[in-house]
Amino acid sequence: MTSPNLIKLVIAALIGIALGLTYGWVIDPIEYTDIPPNILRDDYRADYVLMVAEAYQSDADAETAARRLAVLGSESPALITTSTLEYANANGFTQDEITALQNLLTAMQTYQPQGINNP
Amino acid sequence: MSRLNLRSQTLQLILALLIGLGLGLVYSWFLSPVTYVDANPAILRADFKDQYRVVIAASYESTHDLARARARLELLGDVDPVGELSAQAQRMLGAGEPFDKVRPLAQLATDLNQGFASIPTPTPFTALNTPQGGFTISATETQTEEAAVIEATPTPFPTILFEQTPITPSVAETNTPRPTFTPNPEPGAPFALVGQDTVCAPASQPGLLQFTLMDSRRREIAGIEIIVTWNQGEDSFFTGFKPELGNGYADFIMQADTVYSIRIVGGETFIPNIIAPACTDPNGVEYLGGLLLTFQQP
Structure with missing residues (x-):
């Protein structure tokens, strides 16, 4: 050739x-049609965390809130809430919403998964 | 000879092009496919969608912001969001989930169906931070819900757009939520059987026992547990899981020649000796009919 x-x-x-x-x-x-929630767009992800925070305002159930946040990835619930709080502050969320997120963050920072203290 | 040579060269070029095409497709589809990093909830896996609905309902239970809950459900891209909520509630009950966990879903389905929040909004959240799902909720869509919880004023409601990038609300919610309609059952109030109608419809489910439960103002109420017992077993279920048939609706399939007793939990109403009636069609053929029991609080 x-x-x-x-x-x-x-x-x-x-x-x-x-x-x-x-x-x-x-x-x-x-x-992709069957995706996990950890690749949700930032605003959807923030809205999901806000929903968890709003629910926590009512039921004060840290265990349930942590379990709901766990679907967003391998980061700790406190870290997920922290990043959402930053997003909320940067994007004009209402004071009520930010308060709800702060309450959730406080709960997640002190949250201990069941079983850790009781081997 | 030269013609053969030319044909051979053309074939070689086409073959090279096809091989290149194949390599490109293999690379773009399998080795390095498009990856999604900014996905939307509509393409979530089914079990995550269920989880999403649970969280929406739990949030709604706290905020009672029906317009926002509706917008969030729309993000999931369901053709019939209310139907999906009801179906999920029934699936969860069927899987043995406690009613407390299922109730927010049923309540949200009921409220979406009736068009207003059962409980007045304690703190009016604006809906501006809910991400956009390619839709707009206009004043006409939300007016019924707003009217139920907020005193009507002559000023038309503003159109609320759901922006992708959250923005500071330009319209302040200044209306004071007023307690209006609460269809929840009065605790402990007994239900009286105010109607027992035989339903003879050959096209309907044979032996269908239908319930309608209403409060003292004849408004249907959801979340009431009904226990049906017979000599071989017992079944319990709740009103409101088929909101398309009514918030106070529930049903049960009776067998022929079986005597049932019915108990409405909470009010301790007890109705014994319920039997599926026999009906006759125009040709004289007998078939199993149904019953419609209507209960009302005094």
Whole structure:
């Protein structure tokens, strides 16, 4: 095979790769339908934590609140609440909402999962 | 010879293009697919959606902000959010979850169905921080809910947009929530059987025993436990889990030739000797009919 022919083949292959990537990334990318909550967008994630905080205002059940926050990832419930509180302060949440988040944060900072103290 | 050569070269080029295409697809679909880092709740896995609904209902139980709860449910992308709530409540009951855990779901479904919060909002939250799900709640959609908990004024309600980026509310909620309608049962008040109607409809479920429970002002009430006993067993269930049929509605399937006793928990109402009636269709064929029992608090 001559050199010009080889170059043509390489160019054709590169065009094919470019077409394949365009199709696979842009035109028909893989769609996820059964995702876990830890990749929720920041505002959805903050709203979820706010809901947990609002529920905690009513039931004062730290165990349930921690369990609900645990679905958001491997970070500690206190860390999740802290980052949400920062988001809330930066994005104009109402004072009631921030108070609810602060109460939840206090609860999560002092929360000890059941069983740790009772081996 | 040269024509053959040209054809061969063309085939080689097409083959190289196809190989490249295949490599590109393999890379973009399998080796390095598009990854989602900013997903929305609509594509959550089903069990996480259930968890999301539980948290929405728990939050609603605290805030009684029906418009916001509705907006949050819309984020899940369910075709029938109220139906999904009811279905989940029934699934949880069926799985043996305690009623206390299920009740917020049923209450939210009931309130969404009736269009207003059962309990007045203690602190009016604005809905501006709930992320957008590609929809807008307008004054006309929320007016019924607002009217139930907030005294009506001649000023039209503002349209509330759900912004993706939370912003400071431009419209201050100044209305004072007023206690108005509370369809929860009066504690301990007994229910009286005020109606017992035979239902003969060949198309309906044979032996369907339907309940409607109302308060003293004839408004249907959810969350009342009913216990049905017969000589071989017992079953208990709650009103309000089929809000599309009424907040105070519940039902049970009776078998032929079985005598049932019914107890309404709380008021200790007891109705013995309930039997599925026999009905006859226009051709003279007998079939098992149903009963509709209506209870009301005095």
